Amino acid sequence: MTAETLPATDAAPASLSLRLREGTRPEHEQAETTGFVEKLMGGELDVAAYTDLAAQQYAIYGALEQASAQIRDDAQGATLVFDELTRTPSIEKDLAFLVGSDWATEIRILPATEAYVARLLEVGTSLSAYAAHAYTRYLGDLSGGQIIKRMMERHYGLGPDGLAFYTFDEIPKAKPFKDVYRERLDSLDLTDEQIAETVEEAKLAFRLNSALFAELGAIHC
Template sequence: MEETGEKPFSVTLREGSWSDHSDSEGATFMEDIMRGIGSRQDYIDLVAQHYFMYEALEEAAMQLAADPATAAFHPAGIVRMPALEADLAALIGADWRERIAPVPATADYAARIREIAAEGWIAGIVAHHYTRYLGDLSGGQMIAKRVARQHGLSAEGIAFYDFAGLGAPTDFKNAYRAALDAFGATLDESERQRMLDEVRTAYGFNTAVFVDLGKAKAAKAAAA
């Protein structure tokens, strides 16, 4: 099905979820990190949550990589788990696996991704893939520079945000959006709306994770 005179699907997704994206960025915990006033522990806690999110997402993304119709979404250079493991080892130590845990919202987020993967709902997997990877590829670059400067981190501590394996970020993002447009053209209106709703759900999970991190931080401070 070819779109004629219609808004590109990538634009529909971006505009349809813009308010949710803004809410995510505005969560106080994340806002502090982006402003350079979060603590080193705040950053470590964020990296730990990324680990649990991407563990579920990259398991699900194998379904995209296995199909020529969706493989463009998930090239080898986009994989984040080895970088997250290296970052956690650098930030926490060799026993990092025993010292991290998901906050409730992260556990729910990962469960939702796994539910979609088990269902085999490809548009849903793409919705979460798009929300996470393009967000971390874009806004993440500023976060990486800021926390590296603020906390004196080495390349390993911010390896998660190093997408050099994808080539020029702008070129990749343009190719990704073109793939979204092509994918959207294969969906009927109902499925397009369902996918947009799932993108908004993904942003909601992101915001809930930041809120839970803020609550955990406040609880630690109160107990100290």
């Protein structure tokens, strides 16, 4: 289904999960095809490039998961917070392996990451913005993230030690989990205006990721 074929206004309105998927399709395609992502996935870069991405993700998930901790105090927000998705401890493990025990003082955070983090800290505790950012990252990690994991194993010889971020020990099958996550999104009691805001924020979340890939590309490609 394309954006043009979404139900017309007199039909049942499209669910939030469908609106998110359709609404961010062009941004997804753009993020997926940036030079950095294509070269990293194609084996043309090196472990240093992957490590730099992991360092940026450390800052991003720190801010996202800080928002998760706050939003779970809200009855609706709590329905979107799953402990099994938490990524910060996994990224810490990866960085300790990839950089060494002094990783926290060795990594540097890029301006595009700072901008992404600032946005998360600014809006992340609003229900619609949280839904948008959590959807963009976690459903992405459970989808394309699994392809990235296989490519990192294949091209750069990484194993479980450097790839904990992409390994969801408590989610043995991504598909049923993603279905539950979409049901939770669709059960949120949001106004039309909030639904539109959520889709707009998810598009922004994708653009923030693309801007980060552009910066990583300028360094590593």
